[in-house]
Amino acid sequence: MPIAQMxxxxxxxxxAAKxxxxxxxxxxxxxxxxKPLPAIMVMLDDCSMYMNKSEDTVFFAEFRYILPQEYADNKAAFLKELADRMLxxxxxxxxxxxxxxxMQFTEMTREGAWKYTG
Structure with a gap:
């Protein structure tokens, strides 16, 4: 299951904005x-965050994914698209x-990932 934990x-x-x-x-x-929308999990935690002696808005996101087949030979292009669009x-x-x-990106193997059955 692809997951975005933010x-x-x-x-x-x-x-409604959230x-x-x-x-x-x-x-x-x-x-x-x-992937079909029902296979995507998105989590968002509100928490105290402090960076560079400031409590100004900061955002951390971890994305766990299975590399789409069409990017099998060009993972760098996939990561650039994912990072650019999410940014x-x-x-x-x-x-x-x-x-x-x-942002942190973690590739999962197909064998180790949850399988969508819907």
Missing amino acids: KTNFRFSAP TAFLDEAATELADILK SLIQKHTQVDPYRIY
Whole structure:
């Protein structure tokens, strides 16, 4: 199962704004990863975060994925697309400084990943 686990100290203006962010993140990941939307898990934790002696908005995201077949010979291109699209999405919803966004990418093997059966 592809998973996006995100943490931030950003406070969304309303529950609907947070839901809109999560919906768009799941949809973007489904498109990038070539997976059905029900197979995507997106988590967002609100937490205290402190960086460079500042509590300004900061965002951390970890993405666990299975490399789509069409990128089997070009993982670098896949990672660039995933990073660029998720950076754009995070900035769109939070206006966080891009130098305060950290992303981690973990590739899972098909054998070790949860299998979508729907």
